[in-house]
Amino acid sequence: MRDAARAATAPDVALEIAPYTLEASPKRSIKTVAYNGQIPGPLLRMREGQAQSVEIRNLTSDDEIVHWHGLFLPSEIDGAMEEGTPMIAAGASTRYTMTPNPAGFRWYHTHTFAGKNLTKAQYGGLHGFLLIEPRDNPARYDQEVFLGLHDWHGQFLSSDDGFMNPVYDVTTINGKMLGFGDPIQVKQGERVMMHILNSSPTEVHWISFSGHSFRVVALDGNPVPKSREVEMLRLAPAERVSAIVEMNHPGVWVLGEVRKHVQATGMGIVIEYGNSTGKPVWNQPQELVWDYRLFANPGLTAPGGSVKPIELAFDSKFQGHGNEELWRINGLTYPQNSTPVTSPLLQAGQRYRLVMKNKSMDDHPMHLHRHTFEVRRLEDGAEIAGLRKDVILVHAGGTVEVEFVANNPGKTLFHCHQQDHMDRGFMVLLRYA
Ligand SMILES: [Cu+2]
Numbered sequence: 001m002r003d004a005a006r007a008a009t010a011p012d013v014a015l016e017i018a019p020y021t022l023e024a025s026p027k028r029s030i031k032t033v034a035y036n037g038q039i040p041g042p043l044l045r046m047r048e049g050q051a052q053s054v055e056i057r058n059l060t061s062d063d064e065i066v067h068w069h070g071l072f073l074p075s076e077i078d079g080a081m082e083e084g085t086p087m088i089a090a091g092a093s094t095r096y097t098m099t100p101n102p103a104g105f106r107w108y109h110t111h112t113f114a115g116k117n118l119t120k121a122q123y124g125g126l127h128g129f130l131l132i133e134p135r136d137n138p139a140r141y142d143q144e145v146f147l148g149l150h151d152w153h154g155q156f157l158s159s160d161d162g163f164m165n166p167v168y169d170v171t172t173i174n175g176k177m178l179g180f181g182d183p184i185q186v187k188q189g190e191r192v193m194m195h196i197l198n199s200s201p202t203e204v205h206w207i208s209f210s211g212h213s214f215r216v217v218a219l220d221g222n223p224v225p226k227s228r229e230v231e232m233l234r235l236a237p238a239e240r241v242s243a244i245v246e247m248n249h250p251g252v253w254v255l256g257e258v259r260k261h262v263q264a265t266g267m268g269i270v271i272e273y274g275n276s277t278g279k280p281v282w283n284q285p286q287e288l289v290w291d292y293r294l295f296a297n298p299g300l301t302a303p304g305g306s307v308k309p310i311e312l313a314f315d316s317k318f319q320g321h322g323n324e325e326l327w328r329i330n331g332l333t334y335p336q337n338s339t340p341v342t343s344p345l346l347q348a349g350q351r352y353r354l355v356m357k358n359k360s361m362d363d364h365p366m367h368l369h370r371h372t373f374e375v376r377r378l379e380d381g382a383e384i385a386g387l388r389k390d391v392i393l394v395h396a397g398g399t400v401e402v403e404f405v406a407n408n409p410g411k412t413l414f415h416c417h418q419q420d421h422m423d424r425g426f427m428v429l430l431r432y433a
Pocket of ligand 1: 362363365416417418421422426
């Protein structure tokens with residue numbers, strides 16, 4: 001095909017970034033920005049390994065960028081300016097071809113700076129689902145449902161320790177507060193595949209579905225070694241859970257945030273069996289339960305020498321009461337920790353173990369771009385294996401060890417997915433030698 005003819009061809013994927021007013025309920029309208037006039041953005045389905053042409057038009061007055069979260073893309077299109085992906089200027093557009101890998105539940109979102117403006121970057125509506133279908137699809141379910149959790153209308157409040165933390169008074173599933181979206185219709189006996197994404201800028205969420213349990217089959221889109229049935233899910237910012245739910249308890253039910261004060265701000269959705277009527281039922285769980293280790297295999301200690309450790313200690317530097325803290329990795333904040341001299345250097349083909357020590361009083365959802373890691377140890381527990389993710393929550397005062405193979409040369413961002421933390425320097429750029 002000649003270039004002119006190619007340019008005239010419609011892209012496989014077209015995203016338009018434009019101002020949008022979200023009606024979370026008739027009483028709560030939120031002025032924000034969206035992809036293609038909807039929140040979440042359009043559900044994109046791609047076939048593993050099949051090249052897609054993508055066109056992104058930025059109709060806002062700010063520079064934008066689209067990050068493809070969980071994919072193995074070149075740095076030039078991965079969607080982080082720190083890696084060298086160009087920003088899409090206000091009013092401009094871009095077009096490129098990408099080859100989607102690996103198969104699984106991925107997502108796409110903005111990767112910009114918000115600072116003190118709690119309507120920008122991930123605080124807004126720029127997020128959407130992406131499902132990369134495996135080459136041969138072993139689907140064994142009757143219906144597929146995508147659920148996106150989000151927090152809105154944040155305000156910085158000073159907490160007891162003097163840090164400024166965002167708090168929210170509107171929370172939604174698929175852009176609607178509980179009672180204001182369309183109920184999900186199901187039939188008795190159906191197996192429903194639920195793909196749940198936490199796109200919150202900063203908040204961890206706990207989800208249960210009254211009358212039902214979740215059989216977790218994948219975390220961050222990657223099949224788990226041990227599929228287990230659980231009563232509730234915990235999702236840190238940017239995490240995904242894929243779970244099969246057996247519809248074996250007819251009625252009208254609520255799927256929602258377990259913590260009452262959060263569900264009260266809207267985070268819930270009604271699930272309705274055919275021919276069932278009545279007020280949606282919510283059964284309040286008594287405690288919060290989640291353990292990544294349930295889904296992993298026991299692990300063997302890696303043979304010495306074959307895996308190189310990279311130690312990463314997280315802490316913050318207090319800037320004075322009422323100010324935002326600066327976040328540091330090994331004592332340095334971004335970009336001081338990411339110069340050609342200070343960046344951790346990777347050798348292609350080498351397996352690395354990131355040993356993360358969280359010396360702060362907050363939990364941090366840590367995300368590695370362009371690679372999948374294997375979770376190998378939580379706190380001082382036994383080694384585990386087979387759990388492949390791209391985000392992991394590192395508890396306050398805790399330790400997490402993950403391994404990955406440096407198999408995708410190019411600049412690679414590793415950062416806390418909490419927007420206010422990444423804005424305050426909680427990032428580091430890994431470079432290949
Ligand atoms: Cu953080």
